[in-house]
Amino acid sequence: MPVMPPDYMADVLRIDLAHLGCSRIILLGAAEEMASGGLRTALARWGLQVLIPPEDERAWISELCEQVQGDISIPGEDVDRMRALLADGMEHGVEAIVTTNARLAEYVRACDLGVPTVVSHPRGSVVPVKNVVFDMGGVLFAWDPLAMARRVCANEDDARLLASTVFGSVEWAWQDAGAVDERTVLWTSKLRTPRRLHACVEKLVMQWHNHRVPIEGMEELIRDLKNAGFNIYLLSNAGTSFAQYESQLPARACFDGMVVSCYEHVVKPDARIYQTLLNRYGLDAKTCLFVDDTQLNVLGARRVGMRAYHFQEGANALRALLLGE
Numbered sequence: 001m002p003v004m005p006p007d008y009m010a011d012v013l014r015i016d017l018a019h020l021g022c023s024r025i026i027l028l029g030a031a032e033e034m035a036s037g038g039l040r041t042a043l044a045r046w047g048l049q050v051l052i053p054p055e056d057e058r059a060w061i062s063e064l065c066e067q068v069q070g071d072i073s074i075p076g077e078d079v080d081r082m083r084a085l086l087a088d089g090m091e092h093g094v095e096a097i098v099t100t101n102a103r104l105a106e107y108v109r110a111c112d113l114g115v116p117t118v119v120s121h122p123r124g125s126v127v128p129v130k131n132v133v134f135d136m137g138g139v140l141f142a143w144d145p146l147a148m149a150r151r152v153c154a155n156e157d158d159a160r161l162l163a164s165t166v167f168g169s170v171e172w173a174w175q176d177a178g179a180v181d182e183r184t185v186l187w188t189s190k191l192r193t194p195r196r197l198h199a200c201v202e203k204l205v206m207q208w209h210n211h212r213v214p215i216e217g218m219e220e221l222i223r224d225l226k227n228a229g230f231n232i233y234l235l236s237n238a239g240t241s242f243a244q245y246e247s248q249l250p251a252r253a254c255f256d257g258m259v260v261s262c263y264e265h266v267v268k269p270d271a272r273i274y275q276t277l278l279n280r281y282g283l284d285a286k287t288c289l290f291v292d293d294t295q296l297n298v299l300g301a302r303r304v305g306m307r308a309y310h311f312q313e314g315a316n317a318l319r320a321l322l323l324g325e
Contacts, residue, residue: 013043013098017100017104021310022095022116026086028108029100039100039120047320050088065101071143074110083111083242090115129307132225132322133277136236137270138293139311140250141212153202159299165192166204175239182206184243191241209245217315219250220278225322226254234258235277235290237267249291268292269300278304291318 014127017025027033027040027050034040034052040064044050053061061136064078074124086097086108095114099105108117137143145167146159153159166172171188174180184207190198226232232254236242240262249255259277261267285305293311301308 008289013118015159016098017048017098017118023047024058024092024094025096025098026049026051026089026094027098027100028053028061028104030065031058033100034058034061043098044266051092051094053085057085061104064104064107065202067103077106078108082107083113084111086111119180123158129230129231129289129322131231131283131289133233133235133288133290133301133306134222134250135290135292135294135297135311136238137212138273139215139291140218141214143212143293147213148208149204151211152200152207153197156182158197158200161198162189162192162200162204165189166201166208172239173267175262176267178240182239185239192277202236209241209248212248214250215315217319221319222251222254224319226251228323231256233277233281233283234260235268235273237261268297269293269303269306274301275303278306289322 016270017023022322025043025048029039029044035058039216040050042253052058060081070167086094089097090113094115096118097108097113098118098120099108100120105117105119134140145163149159149166150156150161153162166185166189169185169189169192171185175182175185182205185204189201189205193201222232232251234249234255234257236259238260242260243264246252246258255279257277257278259273261273264273264276265274266276274290277283278288286307288301288306290298290306290308291311292301292308298308298310309318309321
């Protein structure tokens with residue numbers, strides 16, 4: 001069984017809030033949850049700044065928690081009172097509102113404050129993450145087209161031209177979908193560049209993957225996740241040259257399965273490629289955490305029911321999220 005943080009509710013909330021880019025929240029719930037509850041303590045332990053309403057407002061908020069959900073209309077005066085309460089938090093840089101009660105979330109959303117409202121999962125209802133699914137470029141390896149082009153060019157202007165011509169081309173995108181191979185990318189890229197750069201173009205198109213830099217700490221993290229009991233998968237947009245550099249993947253031996261776009265003829269964020277991974281390896285979407293540096297791909301994973309993490313802060317932040325270190 002994977003090693004997980006002690007409070008599953010806090011774990012899922014941290015994933016949700018990290019996806020939203022939030023670090024300062026207001027917590028609304030029953031009086032004991034706001035005052036000294038375990039959820040508030042767990043969230044604070046993981047580095048989130050947790051604000052709570054003033055003491056004289058907590059009893060009122062607790063009463064709202066006990067109201068029946070459904071067709072009962074929300075009184076306008078309660079919405080006004082909630083809006084005034086939360087407006088103070090907005091002035092203090094609050095980035096999200098977390099409620100431990102779905103009825104409270106209705107009140108918050110009625111305020112239309114322009115910040116996300118996240119409802120925590122009931123205690124005992126959260127399914128732990130068992131499968132970690134990694135993107136490749138930007139997660140396992142740095143994705144820097146200009147840096148790769150600089151390795152094959154004599155000057156900055158040529159490097160910028162090649163980075164745009166090769167990696168910014170429609171053929172490069174088609175390659176990820178398996179519609180063309182690298183020879184087609186090479187041919188069309190040469191058509192768009194001066195003859196003096198053709199040798200550089202060939203080096204870049206045929207050898208770009210030899211110039212990538214692994215993301216610091218990811219190989220060690222993958223090994224530690226595997227040792228902790230997680231299953232490890234790859235889900236990446238990549239062209240047919242993937243077979244040439246598959247062995248370069250950090251901790252390659254730890255991966256339990258891979259889905260690569262060129263072989264499926266579909267690319268992220270299309271829901272079909274996420275579903276292919278789930279179906280092929282018999283995975284429950286709720287037990288999967290997908291890690292990608294591109295927001296659209298993160299949203300694509302969430303649309304099929306996977307948890308998803310927008311990778312922006314490096315291996316240590318992801319390590320803290322999954323291993324609690």
